Amino acid sequence: MTGYFAELFTLFLIVLVHEIGHVVVARSFDIRVREVKLLPFGGVAEIEDAGSIPAKQDALIAIAGPLQNVWMGLAAWGCGQLGWWDPEWAAYVWKANLMIGLFNLLPIYPLDGGKLLQAAFSYGFNYYSMMKWTSRISIVLSTLMIGFAISTAFWPSNGIQLNLLVVGLFLWLTNWTYYRNIPYLFVRFLMHRDRVAVRTIARGSLARPIIVNIKQPIIGVVRLLWREQYHLIYLMELEGRIVKVVPEKEVVDRFLIERDPNRAVIELFR
Structure with missing residues (x-):
């Protein structure tokens, strides 16, 4: 309706390739991906029984998404420099990859940065504390994002950053729900503890x-x-x-x- 069909379709493709990166790495570890949700700022790949897989594998799956934005952004920049693409279009594509890749690295669950934060916390906290601290930090950062989006309305010649506000609200609600569901998620973690025992015995x-x-x-x-x-x-x-x-x-x-x-x-x- 606004004449930006090509731009929106390109964003969709970028997000799709981003999520395919997660899926490919997860499948390489024989981990089942239950579903992939495509969102304007990226996407969410829901992995089956995430608490039962090693933190290292969890981190590799998380970083696989932003790495797709790296090569796509570099490819778009190169096409612009070589004259294969219109310079303005090439700039749009590599900037879109930069924006989506960096945004997903924010330490807010369920963004890729939030999952990397979880993996890092797994080496410093027990599992229950790891979930608590991840959700608390994510709620605080989501609140700051919402506050910043609203505060721009008071700047000269500016209004509310509506896109950022919507994303911030989505992340805040997601993490509030996650925080309230921690007791149930923890029981699911306990129900799959036998996998940890199997790995421990196999490694000696x-x-x-x-x-x-x-x-x-x-x-x-x-x-x-x-x-x-x-x-x-x-x-x-x-x-x-x-x-x-x-x-x-x-x-x-x-x-x-x-x-x-x-x-x-x-x-x-x-």
């Missing part, structure tokens, strides 16, 4: 010990699990005596069938 890796008070609620114990580590749980009295050593799998299984998540962990292993 050492189990990571977790020492907890025998009176600690079982929900507090399972929240101490790390993404890529298999654990042995040491149940200790306040006096420092080890009462029992329990494999992670037994703790997770008891938690999943226990009706009272605040029940003391020692009561489940007497």
